[in-house]
Amino acid sequence: MSDTSIHGVDEDEVEFYGTLRVLLLAIEAVIYAIYNLASRINDESIRRPLTRRPVTSNGLKYMDEIMTEDPKKFRDVYRMYPDIFRKLCTILRYKTPLTDTRFICVEEMVATFLLVVGQNNRYSQPKMIFKRSHFTVSRSFNKVLKALNTIAPEFMAKPESVPHVIRESTRFYPYFK
Numbered sequence: 001m002s003d004t005s006i007h008g009v010d011e012d013e014v015e016f017y018g019t020l021r022v023l024l025l026a027i028e029a030v031i032y033a034i035y036n037l038a039s040r041i042n043d044e045s046i047r048r049p050l051t052r053r054p055v056t057s058n059g060l061k062y063m064d065e066i067m068t069e070d071p072k073k074f075r076d077v078y079r080m081y082p083d084i085f086r087k088l089c090t091i092l093r094y095k096t097p098l099t100d101t102r103f104i105c106v107e108e109m110v111a112t113f114l115l116v117v118g119q120n121n122r123y124s125q126p127k128m129i130f131k132r133s134h135f136t137v138s139r140s141f142n143k144v145l146k147a148l149n150t151i152a153p154e155f156m157a158k159p160e161s162v163p164h165v166i167r168e169s170t171r172f173y174p175y176f177k
Contacts, residue, residue: 058131059104059105059111059129059130059131060105060108062129062130063105063107063111067082067085067086068082077115077118077119078111078114078115078118079114079118080114085107085110085111085114086107088110089107089110091151092106092110092147092148095150095151095154096146096147096150096151097147098144098146098147104140108130108140109140109141109143110144111126111130112126112130112132112140112141112144113141113144113148115129116141123137123138123141
């Protein structure tokens with residue numbers, strides 16, 4: 001007896017086409033799952049408001065100009081000379097987790113911090129100078145503050161002993177026993 005059915009189709013062919021149909025359905029299900037996953041990833045992306053402030057490089061341009069312009073003017077505004085400022089930025093960059101972000105360099109962050117601390121300003125002046133939002137200025141200030149706190153023990157040391165002038169003075173020494 002042969003392996004043909006009533007319609008003249010071989011049973012092996014029927015089994016082959018049945019297996020092929022199952023495999024095609026499985027491939028279709030995998031493609032559908034990948035499509036759903038990709039669409040979910042796209043839906044979970046960050047939606048930004050349309051009124052967002054454009055990214056500017058005003059802060060970087062300002063820092064380049066003021067650092068090359070006049071060292072005395074730079075010292076008046078930031079309370080240190082440009083070469084010392086560059087050294088501080090280098091130390092912060094290599095000894096702390098403070099790094100450049102996509103939009104703000106370490107120099108601009110440190111300058112923001114020095115403006116607020118050195119000039120006793122609110123965040124409004126750095127906002128105007130660097131053309132940044134209040135949130136960005138605040139975040140930069142706090143990042144630099146944390147970075148300075150991490151390196152403070154390394155650079156600040158208690159004096160070994162009480163200075164001679166204080167030790168010899170009866171007015172001050174009782175407080176330094």
